[in-house]
Structure formats: structure tokens, C-alpha cells
Amino acid sequence: MTDTRDTNVHFHAELDDLERKVLSMVERAEQMIEMAVEAVTKDDLELAARVVALDGDIDQTYFEVHQEWTSLMARHQPLGSDLRRMTILLQLNATFERMGDQCVNIAKIAQFNTGLPRVERICEQIREMGDLVRPMVRTAIEAYVRGDIDEARLLPAMDHPVDRLNANMYKETVAVRDNSQLLEWATKMLMASRALERIGDQAVDFAEQTAYLITGEMAEFDEDGLARALNEHDD
């Protein structure tokens, strides 16, 4: 069969529209990460409020996508790669919604920390984590759009420095334990660090989903981005 004809053209057009809508959230997510980091490292309450407002937009898109997805599923009951694509879009929709929530969590810390003393080194580290996490989100989405498994496999390596910085935040927090006000501030910043680390993990998860779309095999990436089938246990 060489000359393939799409007899499911209406469904595929709707699926393309739905995909565009989900992917449109990536820019907002990147913007929110940048703004949330800025807000928490500079105690900028106005910026923090804008992050919360942007999250409302993401939530709205999330609901619309969810409704359209359900309608598509009920009407077409897709199979094969269409089914895998649908599955991933639902997951990506939820991922963006959760990323928005994580950004709100970070932005809200700015409110709690107003007036407390701060350690500039920790702020630098949070900014660095933000600068590492945003390209992860972008790369994961680009790997999906291009169907590029090699690009998807880059994600675990990109996640390493984020994990390392997050672990280091704990040491930084312990280091200021003798100053109760600094400790209070640093503990909150540890939460921000944790939220950024989670966003990084979500990007890795998404890259694994992309690999599933391409290969049909559900697998986790190991540290080198090589797929490890979920039924291979490390005994």
C-alpha cells in the first residue's frame, strides 16, 4: 500500500486543532516560570500577582482542552498512533496546568518572604534553576512537535544540574540555621527550589511520553536518556 488515503480526515483535523491548543500553553508556561522566579528572588509582589492571573488563563485553556478531548474521544474512539497522541495530549494538558500551579506556589512565596532578610547566593541559585528549567520545557515540547526521539533523550541530562541545585538548597538552608529569620526565609526558598525541580521532572516525564508516541513502547529514561522498559525491574 503506497498511496495512502486518509478516510478519517475530519477527526485528524480536529485532533490537529486540539494539539495546537495544548501546545499554545508552552509559551505561557515559560513566561510564568520566568516571572515567578523574578518575583520570588526580588520580592516583587506585583509580578507575583501577574503570575496568579496568568494561571487563570492556563486553567481556562485546560478546561476547554479537557472538554474538547472528551468530545473527540466519545465521537471517534481513536486507535493506534491516534490513541497514543490523544493520551499524550491529555497528559500534556494536565502537565501545563500543574506547571502553572507550581509557578503560583513560587510566586506566593514572595508574599510570605516580604520583609525578611535574604541570602543573595540562594537567590542566584533559584534564578539559575529557572534558567535551566525553562529550556527543558521548550526542548521537551520541540521533541514532541518534531517527533525527534534523540531530542527527547536529552532531557535526563538537562535535569541533572536542576536536581543537584535542588539538593544543594537543603545544605544552604541548614547553613543559616542559627539565624531564625534567615532560616524562615531560606526554608520558603527551599519550597521554591522544590517546585522548580518538579517542573523539570514534568518535562522529563513528557519527553518519555514523546518516546512512547514514536516507538509505541512505554519506558522510563535512564540517566543517559536511554529507554528502560517499565517491566524491567532492578532486582
Next chain:
Amino acid sequence: MTNETATSNQGIGDVIEDMTQPGPEMRGEKPEVVEVPGVIETKDMNVYYGAFRAVADVSLSFGTNQISALIGPSGCGKSTVLRSLNRMNDLVPTARTEGEVHYHGANIYAEGVDPVEVRRTIGMVFQKPNPFPKSIFENIAWGAKINGFRGSKSDMADLVQEALVGAALWEEVKDKLNESGYSLSGGQQQRLCIARAIATKPDVILMDEPCSALDPIATLRIEELMLELKEDYSIIIVTHNMQQAARVSDRTAFFNVKLNESGMRTGRLVEYSPTEQLFTSPHEKDTEDYITGRFG
């Protein structure tokens, strides 16, 4: 919409504990594929109608106590394959089957095999319900009698009840066993036909689009019945409804129409896989094209 505020909900201990967890969570598990010995196996089966080769080189093994589905576009030969499994095709004057069909290891096309006996042990249910123009009771009793049932009257009553219970129809008809089979709804008639099929104690039931003439509720009941029946029987079903195959079957065979060397359209087996595999990540591009609605 949840917006968990880590600062207010989590203590530092929780956070540290979280940090020690592995990163991305595991999602889902791979289905375990259980290979079971085949109750029916075809070997290089070719079926002809006159000079026309309808299906070519089909080698398949149908699992015991499994539901196996045959799917594919019109003209791919899936019904022909089904009808060859109990020599139903012998009733078509021009039909000829080459190759072998083994039932519990014995070739049903071997010389001396009685096709009537084959059809008794390998029962069949058709697309349109086809009850006999007799009472509900007689629909089952008559079939059993012509297939050699020699029990007493009360044995027959037990057999009829057993078959109707087995086909999930007993509760609906137990008070009107003497009414005509035609008085039942389409879905009930189809279950009556299933009861008639299982009354002759087959161990394989072939179903040729058994739900295509039924409404969605009646279809659902037949599908549930199939899942119950597979405890005791092996079922092979031809269906045009891919979702039905996905819902009920353990393994699915996809057939497609191919042009042969001389330009004739012949049905061929493309892929035979565990159903979940075939409908989520098929091995063959032809299968993927068919189940996503792309084919030329």
C-alpha cells in the same frame, strides 16, 4: 483545580522525604502476554471459490479459552477464514480449502472426517439471528436431538435450561418456553442462537458479526455473554466493529486485501497480535493505517 501551596501544606520533613524519592514516577505496566496452546490451528490455508483465491497462506493459532477477533476491510477474507474453521464453506459448491486446519491437533480436512461432526463440536453463530420457526424450547431441543441427544424428557429439560442459563437468557424466557422463538427481540433471538449452539456441547464457538444487526444495549449484553462464555469455550469472532474487537478479544488478527501477481485481489493475514498491542502499537504499517482510518 488544585493549587497545592507547598509552603502551607508541607513540613520541611515532608519536603526532604520527597527529595529522596526517585524522579519521574512510573506510569502503567506492560500487559503480560499469556501464550496458551491453540485449540484450532491453520497451516498455510488457502481458500478458493472456483478459480478465485479468496484468502492466501493463512497460518494462525487460536487460543483455548480465549476470544480471538478477525478484523479487516470488506473482501479481506475474514469471514471466509471463519467459515473454513468448521467446514461451513463445504456448503458452498465452488469452495475449496487447501492447507490444513487442526482442531486439537487433528486435521478436520483429512479424509474420512465427517463435516457434520466438525460443525457440532465447532458451533457457529451468524450475523442475523436465525431461530427455527419453533418454540423457544424446541429451538434448543431440536438442535440437540438431530445432533444425537438421547436423554430422557427431564434430561432434555435440564439441557434446555442449562443452555439458556449459559446464554444469559433463562431469566427472561423461563415462563414462556413454549412461545415462538420469533416472539423474542433481536438481541434475545441472538442469545437463543448462542444457547442452541452451546446445547450441542461444542468447545469452540465461531461468531460471524454476531452483533451487527443489534442495538447497542443488545450488543453490550452479547459482549458480556462472550466474556462469560470464554470460561468454558474458545471463541473466534469476525467483526466490522474495531471497538468491539478491542473490548472483548484477547488476540486480534488483521486481514487486508492484496493484489497478487496476476492482479487478483486476495485476502492475506497482515498481523496477529495481543489485542491491546494491535490497537495501541501495531507492528505493521498496514494495520496502523487501517485502525487510524488511513488506507489506500
